[in-house]
Amino acid sequence: MKIKTLLVCFLAVATISLTSCKKENYAEKFVGNYVATATPNLTISAPEAGSEAIEAETMEGLAFSISQVGDSQDVNLSFPIPEINWEDLEITEEDLAAMGIVIPEAFLLSGTCDETGLHLNAYNFDQTFSLPLEGINLDITLGLTLGGATIAEPVNNVISWNTPVNATISISMPEMPEEMVETTTLSGGIQFNATKQ
DSSP: OHHHHHHHHHHHHHHHHHHHTOOOOSGGGTOEEEEEEEEEEEEEEETTTEEEEOOOOOEEEEEEEEEEOTTSSEEEEEEEOOOOOHHHHTOOHHHHHHTTOOOOSEEEEEEEEETTEEEEOOEEEEEEEEEEETTEEEEEEEEEEEOOEEEOOOBTTEEEEEEEEEEEEEEEETTSSSOEEEEEEEEEEEEEEEEEO
16 A cells, blocks of 8 residues: 555656646747848948948838747748849849849748747858850859847847848959959948837
8 A cells, every 4th residue: 555655656746847847938939920120230341442331221111030940949030032123123033043143032040049049040141143244244252141149038029139241242254364353341230120010
């Protein structure tokens, strides 16, 4: 009888311990649809022109969503690319595709959540394409890095963070008698303030 009572007590304690140790889901605190403002604070630098701050306006109404990856603490941030009026640009999607430029439907970032917030992973984008211009081919290489950032837990459904930005644009003209290469860099950050809808 004592062994049976002892076994029941042991099972009760084990059950309480297992249910009280349920892992907190930090990711679900961030999941949802957001509307943000994005304020660039960027500097452009070129070898011959020096450095100059870019006067950029705050972008309003930037919609994005945060979704959880399975049952993990990982999340994806998806920023839909706005529709482009190709007639205004006097170029078509087919023209861009012929140059090797593909515009995605959404801009995707990833991150991991824990007790200190959402930790965005750095994002790297590198692309090289050729642009025919008045009989000369320009080879353009674009390298973009958005640095990682930590977003604190939402307060009153509001989150904010600053993403470091580094970009390099190199333009070369290989068909010229002496190959010319121009490199321009972009650095600084973008401040995001977003409200969950």
